[in-house]
Amino acid sequence: MLVPDSPLSDSPYEVLGVPADADHDTLRRAHRRRLRETHPDTGGRADEFHAVQAAWDLIGTPEGRARYDRGRLAHADEPASWAPRARERRETRPQARSYGHPGGWMRQRYLELVREWAGRGADLDDPFDARIVQSAPRELRLLLADAIAEEATAAQIAELGIAYTAWHDVIVEQRGFSGGFAPGEDGLGPASATKLDHVVLGPSGLFAVASQDWGAPVKLKRGELIGEGLTHGETPFATLAQRAKALGRAARVRVSGLLIVVPDGASPEGVLDAGKHRGMAAALVQRPRLPHVLRIGVLGAPAIGGQELFEVRTRLQEAVRFVE
Structure with a gap:
């Protein structure tokens, strides 16, 4: 299939x-x-x-x-599947330090909800079988699409090299946030935990990164994303900025920039300047361009070097907690 x-x-x-x-x-x-x-x-x-x-x-x-x-119409013993696979390393050079489980929370939510949708007693040998996925409600497909997007972004980040450190599925506590999950209300995916998909630290700066697949093209309008795949009231950049600020307060660090990563071709250009949100430079990036952007930085996002880089990494290591 x-x-x-x-x-x-x-x-x-x-x-x-x-x-x-x-x-x-x-x-x-x-x-x-x-x-x-x-x-x-x-x-x-x-x-x-x-x-x-x-x-x-x-x-x-x-x-x-x-x-x-x-x-x-492939036989069930040869199913096409979006099940997670071990990533093959393309190079032998040292990779970026990586912590956390990219896409893990989204996949877990998908598994819980797809079994609930299928009904008690339903036989789901492979809940990631493409035939099951494509027949599921859009809300469930969005969860899996975002999980796959997070995994693909994490693979690109890993190739940046040892000068970079990444934390994935980072929980953040926001002022006024009462806990729980609110599908479609936070602007970064359906039923999303209050989390940052990726936090990436390197000589070009400290970046809060969201990986998204809305299943339709997006574009910028006055610094925010619009598109048919977004639900009414979604504000992805504003939400990402809010979460980045929460992380900054908790770790006593300054986040340099905000990046929303979408699939290749899902935006008008490879990299689009989204202005500033809460004082942080922001950009919309197609995934193939992400390594280049993280190496050179974003206009207006301060770089980090020397002793400061070590101190920021130490503070993040002490403060970061992962979604369970």
Whole structure:
């Protein structure tokens, strides 16, 4: 079975708006209709237009469709799965120091809720099987998508080298926060713990990093993110800034910058300046650009060097607590 890029991805049949058993003529007419509807010259969106083209590339010929369907209908003993896998190291050079379990809390929440959704007594041999995931409610798919995003970001951070230290799934205590979880209210994912996905320290500064996959493109408007995948009232940068400030108070450190990391192609450019939030420089970053950004820093974010770097690391080690 072919696994889409994200648990939130539509199948090519969904993109074209036809059932999976549609005949070829129906498929061809749907393709032409969707091209007209999504073409930028007729008021459509470029990302949707490209998605229609990509869907047709997968299932537009009998041979291609057969290959896709063979995967889609794979036997249960060969399931496609978003289960976590051990990451293979691409290099032998020392990696960044890393603490915590990136994506762990989100995966645990997904496991709890997908079993509740399936119902008591349901047999879920692999709750991460792509067929189960794609039939689950969007709120559950969002949890898993964010877990995968956090794991992918952590893998990139690890390649920065020994000069960097990263803490993942860091719990933060905010003034006025009464505890518990409030789905969709905090602006950094559904049913999200009050946490920072990643805290990264290196010569370029100390960064609070959020890994997100909303399943749709996002863009900046007056320093905040907007997009179809966000729920009403979500303020991702404002929320990240609030949590970064809470960490700074607890550890007696100054956070240099804020980074929200999205999948490749999910924003208009690889790196977008989001201005300042609570005095911290902020940027929207596509994941492939993240290592470069963390090495050179963000405009307006103070670098850290020498003895100060050691002191900040020590304070963070003493203050950081992880989501359980």
